[in-house]
Amino acid sequence: MAIWHNTAPAVLALKAEPIEVEDLSIQYGPVMAVRGVSFAVQPGEQLTLLGPSGCGKTTTLRALAGLERPSAGTIRIGGHVVYSSAEHIDIPAEKRGLSMVFQSYAIWPHMTVFDNVAYGLRVRKRPKAEIEARVRESLDLVQMGAYAARRASQLSGGQQQRVALARAVAFSPPVLLFDEPLSNLDAKLRADMRIELRELQHRLGVTSVYVTHDLEEALAMSDRIVVMRDGVIEQAGTPTEIYARPRNRFVADFVGSSNLVSGRLRPDLARDGLIALEMPSGEIVLGDACGRAPGAEPTFSIRTVHLQFSAARPEGTVNVWPVRVHRCVFQGDFTQIHVAWGDRDLVIRSAALEPIAEGQSAWISADPARCVLLEGA
Amino acid sequence: MSDAAIARPSLPRVSAQAIAGMLLAAIVGVLVLYPIFFLLQAALDVGDPDVRPPTAYGLGNFVAMGHYASILGNTVAVSLAATAMAVIFGFVTAWILSRTNVPYRRTLEQLMAVPYYVTPLLGAFAWSLLGAPESGFINQLWRAAGGHGALIDMVTPFGIAWVMALFEGSVAFFMIGAVMKSMDPSLEEASQMAGASRLRTMLQVTLPLVAPGVLGATIYVFAEMLGSFTAALVLGLPNRFYVVTTAIYQMISQYPPRLPLAAAMGVSLFAIMFVMMMIYRHIVTSRSFVTVTGKAFRPRRMDMGRLRWVLFGVCAFYVLLSVVLPLVTLIYASLQQIAVAFPAAANWTLANYRGALAMNAVRSALTNSLLLGLATATIGTVLVGLLCWIVYRSRLPGRGVIEYVAMFPQAVPRLVFAFGIMWAWLVIPLPIYGTIWLLLIAYLTVFLPLGMRTISGVMLQLDKTLEESAQMCGAPWIYRLVTVTMPLLRPGLLACWLLLFIASVRELGASILLMGPHSKVITPAIVESWFATSAELTAAMALIQTVVVAAAMAIFVVATRQTAEPGGD
Numbered sequence A: 001m002a003i004w005h006n007t008a009p010a011v012l013a014l015k016a017e018p019i020e021v022e023d024l025s026i027q028y029g030p031v032m033a034v035r036g037v038s039f040a041v042q043p044g045e046q047l048t049l050l051g052p053s054g055c056g057k058t059t060t061l062r063a064l065a066g067l068e069r070p071s072a073g074t075i076r077i078g079g080h081v082v083y084s085s086a087e088h089i090d091i092p093a094e095k096r097g098l099s100m101v102f103q104s105y106a107i108w109p110h111m112t113v114f115d116n117v118a119y120g121l122r123v124r125k126r127p128k129a130e131i132e133a134r135v136r137e138s139l140d141l142v143q144m145g146a147y148a149a150r151r152a153s154q155l156s157g158g159q160q161q162r163v164a165l166a167r168a169v170a171f172s173p174p175v176l177l178f179d180e181p182l183s184n185l186d187a188k189l190r191a192d193m194r195i196e197l198r199e200l201q202h203r204l205g206v207t208s209v210y211v212t213h214d215l216e217e218a219l220a221m222s223d224r225i226v227v228m229r230d231g232v233i234e235q236a237g238t239p240t241e242i243y244a245r246p247r248n249r250f251v252a253d254f255v256g257s258s259n260l261v262s263g264r265l266r267p268d269l270a271r272d273g274l275i276a277l278e279m280p281s282g283e284i285v286l287g288d289a290c291g292r293a294p295g296a297e298p299t300f301s302i303r304t305v306h307l308q309f310s311a312a313r314p315e316g317t318v319n320v321w322p323v324r325v326h327r328c329v330f331q332g333d334f335t336q337i338h339v340a341w342g343d344r345d346l347v348i349r350s351a352a353l354e355p356i357a358e359g360q361s362a363w364i365s366a367d368p369a370r371c372v373l374l375e376g377a
Numbered sequence B: 001m002s003d004a005a006i007a008r009p010s011l012p013r014v015s016a017q018a019i020a021g022m023l024l025a026a027i028v029g030v031l032v033l034y035p036i037f038f039l040l041q042a043a044l045d046v047g048d049p050d051v052r053p054p055t056a057y058g059l060g061n062f063v064a065m066g067h068y069a070s071i072l073g074n075t076v077a078v079s080l081a082a083t084a085m086a087v088i089f090g091f092v093t094a095w096i097l098s099r100t101n102v103p104y105r106r107t108l109e110q111l112m113a114v115p116y117y118v119t120p121l122l123g124a125f126a127w128s129l130l131g132a133p134e135s136g137f138i139n140q141l142w143r144a145a146g147g148h149g150a151l152i153d154m155v156t157p158f159g160i161a162w163v164m165a166l167f168e169g170s171v172a173f174f175m176i177g178a179v180m181k182s183m184d185p186s187l188e189e190a191s192q193m194a195g196a197s198r199l200r201t202m203l204q205v206t207l208p209l210v211a212p213g214v215l216g217a218t219i220y221v222f223a224e225m226l227g228s229f230t231a232a233l234v235l236g237l238p239n240r241f242y243v244v245t246t247a248i249y250q251m252i253s254q255y256p257p258r259l260p261l262a263a264a265m266g267v268s269l270f271a272i273m274f275v276m277m278m279i280y281r282h283i284v285t286s287r288s289f290v291t292v293t294g295k296a297f298r299p300r301r302m303d304m305g306r307l308r309w310v311l312f313g314v315c316a317f318y319v320l321l322s323v324v325l326p327l328v329t330l331i332y333a334s335l336q337q338i339a340v341a342f343p344a345a346a347n348w349t350l351a352n353y354r355g356a357l358a359m360n361a362v363r364s365a366l367t368n369s370l371l372l373g374l375a376t377a378t379i380g381t382v383l384v385g386l387l388c389w390i391v392y393r394s395r396l397p398g399r400g401v402i403e404y405v406a407m408f409p410q411a412v413p414r415l416v417f418a419f420g421i422m423w424a425w426l427v428i429p430l431p432i433y434g435t436i437w438l439l440l441i442a443y444l445t446v447f448l449p450l451g452m453r454t455i456s457g458v459m460l461q462l463d464k465t466l467e468e469s470a471q472m473c474g475a476p477w478i479y480r481l482v483t484v485t486m487p488l489l490r491p492g493l494l495a496c497w498l499l500l501f502i503a504s505v506r507e508l509g510a511s512i513l514l515m516g517p518h519s520k521v522i523t524p525a526i527v528e529s530w531f532a533t534s535a536e537l538t539a540a541m542a543l544i545q546t547v548v549v550a551a552a553m554a555i556f557v558v559a560t561r562q563t564a565e566p567g568g569d
Helices: A057-065 A113-123 A128-141 A157-170 A187-204 A215-221 A239-244 A249-254 B002-006 B016-043 B060-099 B105-111 B120-131 B137-144 B157-181 B185-193 B198-226 B230-239 B244-253 B259-286 B307-334 B351-358 B360-392 B399-411 B414-426 B436-446 B448-461 B464-472 B477-505 B509-514 B522-532 B535-563
Strands: A019-028 A031-041 A046-050 A072-077 A080-084 A099-101 A175-179 A207-212 A224-229 A232-237 A258-262 A275-278 A284-287 A299-303 A307-310 A320-330 A335-341 A344-350 A361-366 A371-373
Touching (some): A031 A057, A031 A232, A046 A057, A057 A207, A099 A157, A099 B464, A113 A128, A113 A157, A157 A187, A157 B464, A187 A215, A207 A215, A215 A239, A224 A239, A224 A249, A232 A239, A249 A258, A258 A344, A284 A299, A335 A361, B016 B259, B016 B399, B016 B414, B016 B436, B060 B105, B060 B198, B060 B244, B060 B259, B060 B307, B105 B307, B120 B137, B120 B230, B120 B307, B120 B535, B157 B307, B230 B522, B244 B259, B244 B509, B351 B360, B351 B535, B360 B399, B360 B436, B360 B448, B360 B477, B360 B522, B399 B448, B414 B436, B414 B509, B436 B448, B436 B477, B436 B509, B509 B522
Antiparallel strands (some): A019 A031, A224 A232, A275 A284
């Protein structure tokens, strides 16, 4: 669905700027919401802060915006320090020149769509003709050109979302911040908007920081993802890195669904650059150490979609195990199969549609490259 | 270096917001704390009564209050009786209107607000005319029907409690009604699905859930009763029955005045009310019961069958007693030469209205009151609006303290506060004492909590991101306030203006102490007339005031509706 106009906007040329965050801590009374977070965003890059609610991702974003006052650390935007606890610098939000799309859209109901989008330009005292041109262009960009005279209160959720976006880009900010902008939309619209946003970001080439708790959104939209929990960064990397090589149990669990299997290291069985673990019930699992050193309780993460399920014994000699089907749940796009494997259950997601009887014997197999050793585990 | 990293940065940058915050803090501090200081000073003054500042301090005045224990007893007795009646009125009507299928529910609900606008002053006049032992209309009818003596006597402690209960019943209705409406009906449905009967559900689920709300309303109403003044003045003074507020008034206005003793009584009263308000706050904010989720539920209404007409009658009867009967009585009396239950044809007259309107005192007092109302409402709305923003929206340090100080007058009876103001501004070498400027200062102070409550309610409902998105668009503070916050808060600001205006024009407790011979205002003038001239003339004056206030409200509502932007919701 190509919603965006194919011509690059002439007036809305945005100047991308880098962001650097160093040792950022944010305290709410006795609670440390963010604890020493550091990351950098390259000019034009789309970075996503991903994590469960309460992990500090929104607080971090609001601190970038200047809406939340950190307790320690440094924030630089475009090379300028906008916050520094050591230097006692705290530039107020309105002077940082950033732009933000809010979860609630925050469209002003007492203004027309045009007035909403023109707001930032009027604050900057731009000439009338320029305001007119930029508002038109921004509204066209989000396919809302026909709604300029409407009252904002007469718009649907999806339309308000578009207006919020137009308002955010109208005054050509060097950085766009997104606070879960799609979470109030229904699933279908959300999937469409995800692609639209990604395209818009590429077209404008603006630096953007995006906050979400939705994994699919993060994977689909980001150049890089920062996974957060309890105010600290658990892992940072490209979507593929995060997905294929989770660093620890939390990331493996949160980013998609994984089977975590722990066992005893068997150096004698290692081969082809792989390492081997022996499960308590005797199964041998070969996997990729990813350059990580095995810890006291070595654990592989195996994604549910990376386990192959078959009724007959598959070819190959490594990572092939007989199992018994425990339970089988049809979920539409995939079937979730729970199998008894040694003394525990494994979960498999299979796109196959053929019926599987509960209690039947079967085989599962896994590509050793998809069995990833977790860090320090 | 590591110290600096840990320490919260102190920011030398001085913004418009910080300047406004400091200015408001200073204004609120002077308005509220300065009079309180003088009130405390006067209460502790045991030196020569004619010398200021005090020559000696001590607790003698508080000890001397022991001689007036009966007044304290009177106050508690009247307040308890009135609170009990008000809460019963409020609970019953709230239950009927929120939980049953009573007919004309919406109309009744709107009517339930009216008793609040029929002030204790009108109520006291009307019930005095209706229930005075000799001349009361009801007693005249009683004797005409063959009865002996007096059927009812309203010029008694019971009369005071009765009038106050009819007035506060409306307050209790709204407080308890809010709790009942915000209760999730699925809590009751869950009980029924578990097999509990309706009665069991009511006793074990509904009542425990609304109990904190009812308790909160009870304490709030009781605290208001302790500080109430008007009804006790009108119905208590003729028989020399005093409560604390009227006793304080008596001590200040008698000759020689007993100011330190009055101050000590005032301080004690406000200490008790303060504790009450703290308990109320605790109950309301602790919310150990998840009754109020902030979500609006569609409450389940019980089908009462034929009984619903009886329930309708109950609500209608309350409105009849608290609104219709008092107003009809006053209108009737104002049209009589001598108000009796069975008038001769020649007894009807418009002379009272002519007389009232011709009186210079009334005209100037009414003009003063309207001017004060306009000024208080306008200045007050700006002041309170900014205060609310600073308190509920800014990140300025000390905003919690500002809120606390601004809400402080709520715990102080207006009469007592006015005493502090009087004492405070007497020593200031500004020619303010005895002018309407002092009244303006007093009104702005005593109505701070009213304004704060009105605007904070709307402001807290306003999504914070609406303002933050303006900030992200680069708009500075004042620009944001003007373009986003104020237009969105418009209904709240207008409501605040109107409430402040009405409250000012009707103010008695502070005005009666602070008005000077050349700065009369209308409500004290009406009370003076009640004691000094005739009830008929006073009824006419009170109705003129009521009509003027209603007319001003109507003009305001029409004017603001016309300027409202079309299409906005």
